[in-house]
Amino acid sequence: MKKLMMAGVWLLFMLTQTGFQAQAAEVDVKATWLWNPWMIYEDEAGTIAFLESKNVNKVYVQIDADIPAGVYQSFIEKAGAAGMAIYALDGAPDWVAAKGFTKQDRLMSWLSAYQQKAALTQKFAGVHLDVEPYLYSGWNTNRAATVKAYQALLMKAVSSTTALNLPLEADLPFWFDEIPYKNTYGSGILAEWVIANTHSVTLMAYRDSATMITELVRNEVAYGVKYGKTVVVGVETGQTDEGEAISFYEEGEAFMNNELAAVSSHYAFSKGFGGIAVHDVDSWKTMAP
16 A cells, blocks of 8 residues: 555656646747748758757747758757757738738648648647738728738637647737727737737847846736736847847847846746747857857
8 A cells, every 4th residue: 555655646746747847848938030941951950950059949930832841841850859849930011911811821721731741740839920010011001900900810820720730829029018909809908919819929029138128028928927828038139220229239149148047037937928039040140159
């Protein structure tokens, strides 16, 4: 009897530890965007080695139909063996245009065919959309209609990814918590609506100090807690003319890592915080130490 009790305690301990590890894996995201998939076509080994050197465990990879499916299959399998989850990345501002949904349909059609043919270890782990509707002309000429079109697009994406049994994620600017909506989807704040209707979001909190970043993402992390979702905090490493406080390009990687550690520490006990994302592979590779 005592041996059985001890075995039961040990099993409970192992299940508990597994649960903690699963939770940690979900929370402790270190992601990046790989916008140039020809990089994995030309230098798969070098790309994976770079990602491993940065302890990346999640990669948003741009889908390009001109790249053979076998290239994605090989990359996903090898990156997966190195502990990385690979998400299919796509999107553009004109997806919210009158017939822009056809571009999303093409992505989902390609992804459906890909997933059916790929082995289990070669399948995408999810879908990551980067639409940025505020860069579409309608954002300034008819914002209400453009916001509604964006919401319709995301709901269509939810339906498509559900059919594929894949989680849906989206990139958001930090200021969507200042954008109201009132339409057939109800009324409220756009950032909250997107967080409520996706599996996770990556917030483009493009600032170069932990103090600014933690403040910018505060509302979204709170929405994450409210809806049981996670918010990944994204930062910029590329050179930009949008202002000195936007990117870590000038300060370098060591400074960035210190600031990101402070952000992670600040939100360490918040269930709404999902980790860090660095934009993007190309600029990160050439970043000053």
